[in-house]
Amino acid sequence: MKTTVKKTTYRSATVADVDGIFKLVNGMAESGQMLRRSKYRIVTMLANFIVADTRNGELAGCGAxxxxxxxxxxxxxxxxxxxxxxxxxxxxxxxELLQRARRLGFPEVITLTYAVDFFSRLGFSVQPKDKFPRKLWRECLECPRLEDCDEIAMSIRLGESPGGGE
Ligand SMILES: CC(C)(COP(=O)(O)OP(=O)(O)OC[C@H]1O[C@@H](n2cnc3c(N)ncnc32)[C@H](O)[C@@H]1OP(=O)(O)O)[C@@H](O)C(=O)NCCC(=O)NCCS
Structure with a gap:
């Protein structure tokens, strides 16, 4: 399924996007903004990823x-x-990711982030990190900052988002 907003197209990622996602994510990881991910990890998560294409077909962004x-x-x-x-x-x-979560029937979406104001504008609110033990037992165990993580946990109950509209 495709959604087009202001000349940007949001679509499911394909194998053709793996290199672009790899560069984008690991570029951010180098400056400490997110967890590094191997190309293998990106391929195994490919069905979870969406990408944003510009009108010229450039990869403007990604998320999963x-x-x-x-x-x-x-x-x-x-x-x-x-x-x-x-x-x-x-x-x-x-x-787009919130719409996908709604369609799949998830009542809540969480994120661990430094971009608190960005997610607040989209209807997320800050939560105590220990509210999300399943998250901790997944990717956090692979993170070098496991013991002293300074990311902020945020969540949104679906259906309550001012910015995540249907
Ligand atoms: C955070 C990030 C995804 C925002 O993407 P973006 O395309 O620049 O954001 P948008 O242009 O869609 O901005 C949406 C709104 O949030 C605001 N905003 C964007 N980044 C913001 C930030 N860091 N702090 C506060 N507000 C922010 C914008 O002003 C805009 O407000 P508006 O709707 O009132 O006009 C991007 O800066 C990024 O890739 N950062 C590095 C990686 C990261 O932190 N990822 C999130 C962690 S999972």
């Missing part, structure tokens, strides 16, 4: 929805190419 359990899914690897920041691509990606 990862089910944690039947009560929640997590937004991971949300990254917008610095050239396209501030143009609504991040918001479009989150809205």
């Amino acid at each position: 929805l990862f089910p944690l359990w039947i009560d929640s899914a997590e937004i991971v690897a949300l990254a917008v190419d610095p050239r396209f920041r501030g143009t609504g691509v991040g918001k479009g990606l989150v809205q």
Whole structure:
């Protein structure tokens, strides 16, 4: 399924996007903004990823929805190419991922992030990290910052989002 917002197309990722996602995510990881991911990891998560294409077919951003359990899914690897920041691509990606979560029937979506104001504008609110033990037992165990994680946990109950519209 495709959604087009302001000349940007949001669509499911394909194998043709793997290299672009790899570069984007690991570029952010180098500056400490997110967890590094191997190409193998990206391929195995490919069905969870969406990408934003510009009108010229450039990869403007990516993000993935990862089910944690039947009560929640997590937004991971949300990254917008610095050239396209501030143009609504991040918001479009989150809205598309929230729509996918709704269609799949998840009542709650969580994220661990440094971009608190960005997610607040989209209807997420800050939560105590220990509210999400399933998250901790998944990717966090692979993270070098496991013991001193400074990311902020946020969540949204679906149907209550001002920015995540249907
Ligand atoms: C955070 C990020 C995804 C935002 O993407 P973006 O495309 O620049 O954001 P948008 O243009 O869609 O902005 C949507 C709204 O959030 C605001 N916003 C964007 N980034 C923000 C930030 N860091 N802090 C506060 N507000 C922010 C915008 O002003 C805009 O507000 P508006 O709707 O009132 O106009 C992008 O900066 C990024 O890739 N950062 C590095 C990786 C990261 O932090 N990922 C999230 C962690 S999972």
